[in-house]
Amino acid sequence: MSIQEITSMAQALAIRDRHLPKSGTPTAAQASTLSDQNDPGEMMMDTDAAADRSGDDGSVVPEPVSGTGNRLRLELFTNVSAVLDGSDLEAPTPTICSRNDGPSLFYPEAVNAVFGDPGTGKTWLALAAAQEVLKIPGSRVLVADLDHNGVVSTLRRLLDLGVDAAVLKDPDRFLHVEPEDARHLSAVVDQMRWWKPTFAVVDSMGELLPMYGAKSNHADEFTNVNRAVLVKLARTGASVVYIDHMSKGLDSRNHGAGGTAAKKRAVDGSYIRATLKEQFIPGRGGSAYLSVVKDRHGGLSVHCAVSGAQEPVIGLFTLTQESDALVWDIRAPQEGERVPEDRRAGSDADAVSQCLAAIKLLDPPATSANDAQKRLKMNRGVVLAAWAKLREEAAQQDGQAA
Known part of the structure; x- marks a missing residue:
């Protein structure tokens, strides 16, 4: 390599280093290796052109995005023209798990969540939504049981809710999995890219995180698992609902499920609290208040009862035993209805x-x-x-x- 080439390489590295974090700055040995492996003419940034575009403070002035110097790769960005030409830009609305007066709870193509204390009907609510979806011809439901409910218990509940056994037997309509480890679940998620579920239940977050070696109170670790599992499922077009548990501290309970605040931030659908009213007992039913902790698009909150600073009330979720079937219902709230404070504290x-x-x-x-x-x-x-x-x-x- 000539003296001139080494000088040009040094100029390029100096310009690049001004715009990289310290951890991204190569050592002298790395720079030498880079010099040996890369021809200056093949570098992404031409050093002479970069020097001509340097500002007074050493910053690089971007190239124009038009003309012969255009290097903008449009495939990296959102196609805004296609969105504007093919959409009326209406805000997303929930379409799954309907209340008795019409509005629904869960958004399609989004990550939704239901959390609450043990025994508050969280899994029942998710399976009730699954039952509603499976009534639609051609719809598909995935149940990922990480919480050790067991396939027999899950199928028994769905049958009690009125799902036809023939639908549950059809792998083109219904899939159940109890993943052994992260590799197993990741393979399932990958399969969903072409199976394309309408609705996916992940029960529960408390088991999902440790399966991937993540801690519940670590924001970055939660975010990585969320992207690897829940977001990927939502990108298939599914309405994804994960189940989570309440935190122990009273102050923390007011904000949501146990663990990192990133859980709430990552939900791009509805984030719903279940609060027990009447214990859920096999053969008898039960009930729980439902309230909104977060609603990214406002399509659910607009149909809820608001009273002071308390969370908007979605309504009362009930299970009632009628003959040989369990009938579920979500009763719309009355104006100003509140979840009783003693129940909400839990x-x-x-x-x-x-x-x-x-x-x-x-x-x-x-x-x-x-x-x-x-x-x-x-x-x-x-x-x-x-x-x-x-x-x-x-x-x-x-x-x-x-």
Whole structure:
């Protein structure tokens, strides 16, 4: 390499280094290697042209975007002309999981979320939405069960909600997966690019993050998993709903699910809180208040009841046992309706009390905590705590009798 070529290379590196972070600046050894491997004539920026376009402060003045010097690669950018020519630019609206007066909860081609305490009907709500979608000929639903609900439990719930068994057996209409690890789930997500689900349920975020080695309270790690799974699913055209759990601290609970605030930021559809009203019990049903924590496009919030500074109320989600089927409904809120403060605050103790009441209603009575958990299909930790409380009450009654 000639002296002139080395001088030109040094000028190019000096100009580039002004516009790169320190971590991107090559060492002397790297510069030498770069010089040996690259011909100056092949570099993206011509050094003489760059020097002619240098400002007084050393910055590089961009080339004109027209004429013979045009190097703008339009394929890297949004085709605004196509958008304006082919769209009326209406704001997106939710189309899935309908309330009894018409408006829906979940946006298509977006990441939506439902969060709440254990036993607040989150998974029931997602499966109710799946049942609604599967009534549409040609629609497709994916259920990614990471929360160990089990395929039998999931299918039983969908059948109870009225989904035809023939639809569930058809792999062109319904798919269920319990991924073993991140590689398995990533392969499923890749398959969805051509299968193109109408609706996709990911249950739950609490299992998804550790599957990819990510921590719930780490924003960057959450963002990476969100892009690798949820965003990719939404880009297939699916309405994606993931299930998440409440944080422990009272202040944090007011803002959303447990973990990083990036969860709320990343939702580009609706972010919905479920608050228990009546415990969900097999064979009986239950109910939960639904409220909006975030609505990116406003298509849901505009149909909600607003009262002071509290979250807009979507309505009351109910499951009712009628004959051999479970009937679900989302009742529209009354003007100014609010979620009761004692319910909205929530607590693990409240969940345990609700579970204890449900255990006492089981007929025949539960023989063990495992038996109660299998029959109630509630959070195992809550059931164990409720069972311990039940045994304490029985011991106290035996002591009083003695």
